[in-house]
Amino acid sequence: MSTGLHTVITPEQCRMARAALRLGVRDLATRSGVSSMTISRFENGHSGGQAVTLRKIQAALEAAGVEFIAENGSGAGVRLIK
Template sequence: MIRAPQSVGVVRLLKAETHFQQPFPKTSIFALFVQQGIWTMKVSAAQVRAARGLLDISQQELADLSKVSLRTIVQFERGSKPASESILQALKLSLEAAGIEFISENGGGLGVRLARGTANT
């Protein structure tokens, strides 16, 4: 029987009265996305700033949307601290859900735009 993890990265397998602990494999959901080609584009600080501008939202509002701390967003946008892959994923997915399309570097450079049907109110 498998139960929900009691702590990050650990699954408790319960058999009779004996408890075994096994660490999760080092492969994260993010790594699986990369392997499958689902997540292929990194997000730059300039793209995040531009996306916020298009949506007319503050850093605090992005923090609330993405569940990423305000301090992390400020540091990332300033360039004073690189963001982890999980932070980049959270920011990208949150902004996409709000109506942003990320444009990969296809000769014209990285960019963002509002998705079709997204009204900037």
């Protein structure tokens, strides 16, 4: 999903990034400043999430070492940064 020049993460990407980093929901909540309930609701598809909230989550995951790959016909994804 994209807003302007920025790619906004999907719930699936959020879960994949957390798994790759071995972060729990509470760990991500602490790092992002977003409540664990909000993260859980987003990852489970119960809330689309506000853009500012998703940017906080994405920034925390990127700072921890993942890169988000935009949808390019093959599907969006994540990868660990060396």
